[in-house]
Structure formats: structure tokens, C-alpha cells
Amino acid sequence: MKSKLAAVELFNRLTGGFEPATLFHGVDQSNLDNFEQRWRPELKRRRDEFGSWTDAAKGNAQDSHWAWVEKAANQASYEAFAIEGGGETQGLMLIDVTTHFARIEHQKGLELAFIELLATAPWNRRHFVNQPKYAGVGTLLLRAAVTLSMELEFKGRVGLHSLPQADSWYDRLDITNLGHDVSESMNYYEMSEAQASAFLKD
Amino acid sequence: MDRRQMTLILSDKEMGLLDDLSERRGMSKTALLRQALRMYQSVTERIERGEKVFVEHPDTKDKAELMVL
Numbered sequence: 001m002k003s004k005l006a007a008v009e010l011f012n013r014l015t016g017g018f019e020p021a022t023l024f025h026g027v028d029q030s031n032l033d034n035f036e037q038r039w040r041p042e043l044k045r046r047r048d049e050f051g052s053w054t055d056a057a058k059g060n061a062q063d064s065h066w067a068w069v070e071k072a073a074n075q076a077s078y079e080a081f082a083i084e085g086g087g088e089t090q091g092l093m094l095i096d097v098t099t100h101f102a103r104i105e106h107q108k109g110l111e112l113a114f115i116e117l118l119a120t121a122p123w124n125r126r127h128f129v130n131q132p133k134y135a136g137v138g139t140l141l142l143r144a145a146v147t148l149s150m151e152l153e154f155k156g157r158v159g160l161h162s163l164p165q166a167d168s169w170y171d172r173l174d175i176t177n178l179g180h181d182v183s184e185s186m187n188y189y190e191m192s193e194a195q196a197s198a199f200l201k202d
Numbered sequence: 203m204d205r206r207q208m209t210l211i212l213s214d215k216e217m218g219l220l221d222d223l224s225e226r227r228g229m230s231k232t233a234l235l236r237q238a239l240r241m242y243q244s245v246t247e248r249i250e251r252g253e254k255v256f257v258e259h260p261d262t263k264d265k266a267e268l269m270v271l
Contacts, residue, residue, distance in 0.1 A: 077244055098237075098244045110227065111237060153233035 002026035002082075005144070010085050010134040019134075021085030023144060027092065031082045032069045034089040040064075042122035057165035060128040063119055068092060071116065078116065081144050083137055091137035093118045095145055102157050103178055104190050112157035112190070113149040118142070127165075138169065146196045156196020161186040174198060210235075 005025045009018040024031075047064035050056040056064070071094055072080050083091035093115060100114035120137035122128050142158075149156050161184045162170050170189050171177065181188040191199065212220065224231045245255055245268065255268040 077247065098240045111229075152237070153229040155228070 002028045002031075005081075008083065008140055009136075010083070010090060010140075011136050012133060013135055014131060014133055019085055021083055021090060021134075023140060024082045024084065025079070025144075027072050027080040027082045031084075031089045031092065032072060035068050035092065038088060039122055042128075046122065046128055054164070057163070058127060060125040060165050061122075062163045062165045063117070066117055066119070068094070068117065079113075079148060081141060083140060085134065089121065090124060090134055091118075091120045091141050093141040093145065095148060097148070097152060097154075100159055102159065102190060103188065104176055104192055107157055107192060110157060111152070111154045112159045113145050113152070113154060115142075115145055115158060115160035118145075118160070142173075143200065146191065146199055149196065150200075155193040156191065156200070157193060158191040158196065160189050162189055 003025050005023045008021050008023050010021045011017075012019050043061055043064035046059045046061035047056050050059055050061070053062060056062045071078060077096060077098065079095045079097055081091075081093040081095070082089055094117040096114045096116050097111070100112060102108055102110045102112045118138065118141050120134070124132050124134045124137055126132050145158050146156050149158055158175075160170075161181060163186065167187055170187075174195050175189050175191045176195070178188045178190055180186070220231050220234065224234050227234060227237075229237065248255055249269075256265045257268060258265045
């Protein structure tokens with residue numbers, strides 16, 4: 001079920017102004033259709049400009065293979081979030097709150113909100129288009145993940161594997177980089193309780 | 203999030219388990235029961251899809267399959 005969580009604002013880099021948007025808990029068919037019809041063709045086109053998945057990081061298109069529709073259909077296992085603005089889906093996120101546990105030593109083994117997928121729309125991405133449109137989508141979604149973790153009494157603990165193209169974004173945040181996870185061939189990041197509290201105060 | 207209320211009657215032993223787990227996981231009893239429900243649902247779904255759920259001993263690497271009837 002999709003429900004409105006909050007009215008938010010996205011910064012439009014093209015106009016230099018803020019625009020109203022909505023954060024939703026849950027996704028519906030309109031979000032999935034938007035992904036299939038608007039996101040996926042752009043992602044595929046950009047991905048095809050590069051010879052390998054590794055090189056696709058330069059074009060911010062390493063997530064072109066993500067199965068949003070299939071995973072979102074299995075909502076019993078995931079909490080889904082969407083940001084809508086400007087008449088389109090501007091961001092999507094899927095969180096697994098059941099099968100992943102914290103790895104940082106002082107919170108090891110405790111429950112966390114594990115971000116399976118988090119993405120802003122292709123036209124908002126640096127290195128994907130010359131003039132990316134909305135800024136702040138990723139931060140709003142990450143904030144929603146931390147808030148969900150708080151609501152579930154996980155105290156803000158959040159974990160995720162980062163695509164190489166997104167490493168620099170996570171490295172700019174106060175979230176612990178636990179290094180390369182061989183099993184996933186990606187870096188693993190985790191937000192501690194203290195980091196989560198500080199993140200929500202910013 | 204929509205909320206619905208129910209009354210849950212537990213034996214002393216079950217309540218003891220709930221108290222103990224609640225303290226060890228740092229969660230309220232309500233949050234713990236919600237999480238337990240999610241986990242049970244996740245395991246059930248995986249098994250119904252034909253997947254197998256194992257627990258592995260950290261040293262011996264012996265695996266035991268989790269069965270849900």
C-alpha cells in the first residue's frame with residue numbers, strides 16, 4: 001500500500017529554485033510504469049555507451065540492470081519508498097528490514113534497515129546528463145531509511161552495498177565504510193546509531 | 203503506518219522469552235514481536251518458493267536446514 005509520508009522540496013538545478021515534491025512509503029503501478037517507460041530506456045542507453053559494467057560508473061549507469069519491478073512486487077520482504085515531483089518519479093528505494101544484521105563491532109548482529117536499492121532518476125544524475133535536474137533526492141531517501149530504522153526501534157542503524165559509481169557520495173556522508181565486501185564485490189557501508197542521530201539533526 | 207490492536211496472552215515461559223529477547227535486542231516487546239513476524243513471514247515465503255534456509259556453524263561450517271511446517 002502506498003501512503004504519503006511527507007511534503008518535501010527538491011532543488012531544481014536548472015532554475016535555481018526549490019520545487020514541491022512528495023515522499024511516499026510504498027510504491028504503486030504508476031511508479032513502476034514510470035521506471036519502465038522513462039528510467040529504464042535512459043539507463044539502458046547510457047549503459048550501452050560503455051563496454052563494461054565497471055566502465056559504466058563513469059556514466060552513472062551501473063544500476064541499469066536493477067530489477068525494481070520484480071523486487072517491488074515482492075513487497076512483503078521490502079519496504080519501498082518513492083519521491084514524486086514534477087509529475088514524475090524522481091527517486092526510488094527498497095529496504096530489507098528482515099534478513100540483514102549490523103557488522104560494526106559495537107552493534108554487530110543487531111537489526112538494521114538494509115538498503116537494497118536506492119536511486120535517483122537518470123536525468124538527476126551527474127555524469128549521466130550534462131545538466132542534471134533535481135538535487136537532494138538521494139539524501140531525502142537516505143533520511144527516510146534512517147527514520148524507518150528509528151520507527152522499527154533499530155535506532156537508526158542502516159547498511160548498504162554501494163555501487164562503485166556511488167562510493168564518492170557515501171564517502172562524503174558520516175557513514176562508516178567497512179571496505180570491500182568480497183561476497184558482493186562492492187563496498188559495504190553502515191550507519192551507526194550515533195551517526196544516524198547526527199544525520200537526522202543535519 | 204496503520205495500526206490495529208490485539209490482546210496477546212502468553213504463558214510465563216513465553217513472556218520470559220519475550221522479556222529476555224527484548225532486552226538482548228534492545229527493542230520493546232511490541233517491536234520485537236513485529237520483527238519476529240516479519241522474519242517468520244520471510245522464511246515461510248522463501249521455503250514456499252522452494253528455497254532452503256540454513257544455519258551454519260561458524261567453526262565447523264556444518265549446516266542445518268531450517269524446516270517450517
